[in-house]
Amino acid sequence: GQQVMQIPQYQHVQEGEDFTTYCNSSTTLSNIQWYKQRPGGHPVFLIQLVKSGEVKKQKRLTFQFGEAKKNSSLHITATQTTDVGTYFCAGREWGANSGGSNYKLTFGKGTLLTVNP
Amino acid sequence: ETGVTQTPRHLVMGMTNKKSLKCEQHLGHNAMYWYKQSAKKPLELMFVYSLEERVENNSVPSRFSPECPNSSHLFLHLHTLQPEDSALYLCASSQDGWIGGDTEAFFGQGTRLTVV
Numbered sequence: 001g002q003q004v005m006q007i008p009q010y011q012h013v014q015e016g017e018d019f020t021t022y023c024n025s026s027t028t029l030s031n032i033q034w035y036k037q038r039p040g041g042h043p044v045f046l047i048q049l050v051k052s053g054e055v056k057k058q059k060r061l062t063f064q065f066g067e068a069k070k071n072s073s074l075h076i077t078a079t080q081t082t083d084v085g086t087y088f089c090a091g092r093e094w095g096a097n098s099g100g101s102n103y104k105l106t107f108g109k110g111t112l113l114t115v116n117p
Numbered sequence: 118e119t120g121v122t123q124t125p126r127h128l129v130m131g132m133t134n135k136k137s138l139k140c141e142q143h144l145g146h147n148a149m150y151w152y153k154q155s156a157k158k159p160l161e162l163m164f165v166y167s168l169e170e171r172v173e174n175n176s177v178p179s180r181f182s183p184e185c186p187n188s189s190h191l192f193l194h195l196h197t198l199q200p201e202d203s204a205l206y207l208c209a210s211s212q213d214g215w216i217g218g219d220t221e222a223f224f225g226q227g228t229r230l231t232v233v
Binding site for chain 2: 088
């Protein structure tokens, strides 16, 4: 079945440093989503990428979708303490059809980001 | 508040107990999900309901029994659980389409389950 691998599992940075987490799928994706889960909270949607090679920005966050639509990255510039949390990627397999798999978001293990003020 | 409400927020149950988790969404979504989140594992998809019909069951043990009486409500019935079933159980909903109509998943705040 589809696997979504995310690295690193943990990342500790000093406030002001940059941070990147990478997501790789074993299969081609129709789209990829990114979520953030604050400590003690629940995952909250950040963004969805659909097109090959797509790049989207949200303030200090930059999201990329690979040309082959099998990998993605999230880059945070100049981290702040408010960026602390676990960042998950979640992919939908390309070509999924009836039978249920079109509904399946496969999540990566997440990257736990901690920021030292 | 995400529009997806889960109750209870915390639950402690013995291995012989029977309990139910409840999830409610009023976002008009057509798909609802149960996920399990353990300390050292990624989000594990348990069940998917689309238009009140179960479309996916990810080899979940029969001690977990889902129920979707209507498009707004989803239950997870629990019986004879094991300590390793202790985890955060998250409900989510989304509006899923065949092509291009997918939206993001909205998660509830979860139920923290402890099996003793």
